[in-house]
Amino acid sequence: MSDPLRGVIVSHAAVAQALLTAVAAITGVNDALVPVSNDGCDSGALTERLTRAIDARPAVLFVDLPGGSCLTSSVRLARGRTDVAVVTGVNLAMLLDFVFHRDLAPADAARRAAEAGSRAIRTPAA
Amino acid sequence: MSIALYRVDDRLIHGQVVVGWGKPLNARFIVLVDDSVRSSDQEQELYRMGVPPDIEVVFASTAEARQRLSEWERDPRTGILVFGDIDTLAALAANGHGVSRVNVGGLHHRPGRSERLRYVYLSDGEAAKLKALAAQGVEVTAQDVPTTRPVPLEDFT
Numbered sequence: 001m002s003d004p005l006r007g008v009i010v011s012h013a014a015v016a017q018a019l020l021t022a023v024a025a026i027t028g029v030n031d032a033l034v035p036v037s038n039d040g041c042d043s044g045a046l047t048e049r050l051t052r053a054i055d056a057r058p059a060v061l062f063v064d065l066p067g068g069s070c071l072t073s074s075v076r077l078a079r080g081r082t083d084v085a086v087v088t089g090v091n092l093a094m095l096l097d098f099v100f101h102r103d104l105a106p107a108d109a110a111r112r113a114a115e116a117g118s119r120a121i122r123t124p125a126a
Numbered sequence: 127m128s129i130a131l132y133r134v135d136d137r138l139i140h141g142q143v144v145v146g147w148g149k150p151l152n153a154r155f156i157v158l159v160d161d162s163v164r165s166s167d168q169e170q171e172l173y174r175m176g177v178p179p180d181i182e183v184v185f186a187s188t189a190e191a192r193q194r195l196s197e198w199e200r201d202p203r204t205g206i207l208v209f210g211d212i213d214t215l216a217a218l219a220a221n222g223h224g225v226s227r228v229n230v231g232g233l234h235h236r237p238g239r240s241e242r243l244r245y246v247y248l249s250d251g252e253a254a255k256l257k258a259l260a261a262q263g264v265e266v267t268a269q270d271v272p273t274t275r276p277v278p279l280e281d282f283t
């Protein structure tokens with residue numbers, strides 16, 4: 001059996017660390033996700049952080065915004081690879097789903113996470 | 127309105143440019159000057175993804191930017207021009223070519239650079255180039271987002 005997928009949360013400031021902490025508090029799973037902040041990074045430095053976080057394992061990169069430095073470095077790293085996939089608009093709901101479905105191929109896990117994250121965005125009547 | 131912001135930022139188009147500066151300036155177009163991005167459709171698509179569809183993104187090589195600078199300055203819309211390094215700035219500003227003010231918005235750590243501000247790292251050579259531009263009449267300040275104080279060149283070189 002291949003390694004379970006690693007999730008790398010790529011964000012501005014401390015969003016990634018906060019999401020990781022929340023996932024661990026809710027699920028008790030604390031070995032599935034790695035936080036990466038773009039603080040103080042140009043694109044080269046951020047790519048180095050991402051490479052270390054992925055650690056040569058199959059991975060899904062959960063990026064905060066669908067544009068900007070977190071996205072550009074993530075997509076460059078994943079370009080042409082089947083062992084790394086990218087999802088944007090990371091939220092807690094998609095990460096909660098992801099940590100229990102880490103046996104999928106990266107692209108399939110990314111699609112599943114995107115669907116789970118989208119389902120969580122609602123405007124409930126108050 | 128022309129170019130409201132000439133910005134040196136090694137992240138090129140990103141949140142601080144599009145939202146931090148773009149919103150208060152009401153920018154309607156962004157010019158990204160970078161020879162490498164200009165020659166890659168994939169890279170252009172990546173940078174375009176971070177910009178709302180109602181803001182035009184123009185990709186230009188340094189040579190193209192030198193030719194089109196006056197055209198962008200005459201544009202009735204407000205624009206932002208961003209480039210990733212001081213050499214590109216120097217090329218654009220050479221011979222009084224139309225750049226009168228520059229915002230140093232983000233140059234990060236690399237070998238040979240030292241920290242001048244939290245978001246500005248410069249080599250001695252880069253600092254000297256900025257001083258040379260200032261001596262030619264270019265107003266150079268550092269400021270990451272509009273809500274912070276612009277830092278005069280002499281305070282970070």
